[in-house]
Amino acid sequence: MRLTEPDIQLNAQKKLRHLLTLEGLKEHQLTEILDLAETFFDPATGDLKKVPLLRGKTIMNVFFEPSTRTRTTFEIAEKRLSADVVNLNIATSATKKGESLLDTLWNLQAMGADMFVIRHADSGAAHFFARHVAPHVHVLNAGDGRHAHPSQALLDMFTIRKHKGDIYDLKVAIVGDILHSRVARSQIQALSILGAREIRVIGPRTLMPSHPEALGVHVYHDMDRGLEDVDVVIMLRLQNERMSGARLPSEKEFFRLYGLTEKRLARAKPDAIVMHPGPINRGVEIDSAVADGPRSVILDQVTNGIAVRMAIMAVIFSNAAQLQQQEREA
Amino acid sequence: MKLNLDVNSLLDTLEANLREDPIMGKNPHMIGIRSGGLWIAQQLHQRLGLETPLGELDIAFYRDDFSRVGLHPTVRPSHIPWNVEDAHIILVDDVLYTGRTIRAALNEIFDYGRPAQVLLTTLLERPGCRELPICAQYVGAQLNCDQKVKLLGPDPLELHLIEDKEEVA
Numbered sequence: 001m002r003l004t005e006p007d008i009q010l011n012a013q014k015k016l017r018h019l020l021t022l023e024g025l026k027e028h029q030l031t032e033i034l035d036l037a038e039t040f041f042d043p044a045t046g047d048l049k050k051v052p053l054l055r056g057k058t059i060m061n062v063f064f065e066p067s068t069r070t071r072t073t074f075e076i077a078e079k080r081l082s083a084d085v086v087n088l089n090i091a092t093s094a095t096k097k098g099e100s101l102l103d104t105l106w107n108l109q110a111m112g113a114d115m116f117v118i119r120h121a122d123s124g125a126a127h128f129f130a131r132h133v134a135p136h137v138h139v140l141n142a143g144d145g146r147h148a149h150p151s152q153a154l155l156d157m158f159t160i161r162k163h164k165g166d167i168y169d170l171k172v173a174i175v176g177d178i179l180h181s182r183v184a185r186s187q188i189q190a191l192s193i194l195g196a197r198e199i200r201v202i203g204p205r206t207l208m209p210s211h212p213e214a215l216g217v218h219v220y221h222d223m224d225r226g227l228e229d230v231d232v233v234i235m236l237r238l239q240n241e242r243m244s245g246a247r248l249p250s251e252k253e254f255f256r257l258y259g260l261t262e263k264r265l266a267r268a269k270p271d272a273i274v275m276h277p278g279p280i281n282r283g284v285e286i287d288s289a290v291a292d293g294p295r296s297v298i299l300d301q302v303t304n305g306i307a308v309r310m311a312i313m314a315v316i317f318s319n320a321a322q323l324q325q326q327e328r329e330a
Numbered sequence: 331m332k333l334n335l336d337v338n339s340l341l342d343t344l345e346a347n348l349r350e351d352p353i354m355g356k357n358p359h360m361i362g363i364r365s366g367g368l369w370i371a372q373q374l375h376q377r378l379g380l381e382t383p384l385g386e387l388d389i390a391f392y393r394d395d396f397s398r399v400g401l402h403p404t405v406r407p408s409h410i411p412w413n414v415e416d417a418h419i420i421l422v423d424d425v426l427y428t429g430r431t432i433r434a435a436l437n438e439i440f441d442y443g444r445p446a447q448v449l450l451t452t453l454l455e456r457p458g459c460r461e462l463p464i465c466a467q468y469v470g471a472q473l474n475c476d477q478k479v480k481l482l483g484p485d486p487l488e489l490h491l492i493e494d495k496e497e498v499a
Contacts (some may be wrong), residue, residue: 036401038407039405039406040407042408042409043407043409043411044409044410044411049408051391051392051441052391052392053391053396314401315401317397317400318396318400319400320400321397321398321400322399322400325398325399325400
């Protein structure tokens, strides 16, 4: 299955119809989402106001893989936009894929879904859905295998921009299990599109993809060197559920070499921020003192995730309306 | 009747009307609808010497045509820096036309709370083309339904009659 069909997510006006991956997107397509996300915050209170934008739309969160943060923030985002929300947590096994996945899709579509938010353990699952949905139905990738997690990367860019300003001035380090991380992959794409000054990946050889340099990043196996002078430190979760075979001696050993402690963080810029997509393995990839410390923006990422997901959905439905308008006028 | 397009004299009319209105004795709060209505509201807010800060409303998320035309490209957050609950509100827009903008604005205001009163004032109105049962308490001047104007601003504020093909303010 081809994973890289960026065009499938664009409509006839070359605007987002689905959001499956950040690969192939332009800077203005990302900043449009980031800028819109800011407008959902009430400047007086900092709250996310409920707005009637997607009243009458039905959004189905179809999760074939467990999730707390992503599913919940998507649900809150959908409710803040006044959409009708249906949550489906579907347990699946390797033998039930292919046709049964399509049957699931068509059944849910027959129930009136306008948008699917999909998470699946298989890379390419969201593309598969996107290829088969009806023309008026949208697909949002909430994480597929090791491939992509675009909404997470966008909320991370939003958080970086909010705390550090323009991304093109920044040196960003992504630390840990790069190999299994769809988050890292999408983050690297987002940082490249937004023109970050330097992107570093830090981790053991066994948790690096075979040619990380091809992603346009600088590779470090020594964490102390890798953190030198960076503005942003993004820690990744050690993904035991995606590991096959022994890639690590032990969690303790991993923490000794790649765990983020106050002492290690001192290598980064004095005003560097610390991020983590969650859930955190305390004492495995990050020390509690750092995760709960003054430079951690981990909980801010969660709040920002709601606004950014609202913006992604608003942009996709807005693009659909504009396309329809053009077709009416033609 | 010759159409008065002098913004200052229209503002004079609105200011005089508002000063006579009982709302002025009730600690009034003002909201302008972005962008033209906000410019007018800034002028009126200053002229009336209101003590509470001016509220700014961007109705982009409340429009009834989102599913037909999508989002306005330059949406900014609404900002009402006081409690709407029980407030006496002067709502200001530049031109009252179909009434749909005011419907959206009222819905948004009510999402903040239940005001005691909302008074509507607009610089101009086109009374013949209303699509909803909405009218303003005070208007500076009336246009015919075929007359369209564009408000340029904020400094200086100028009204221009425009041709049919151009975008309406």
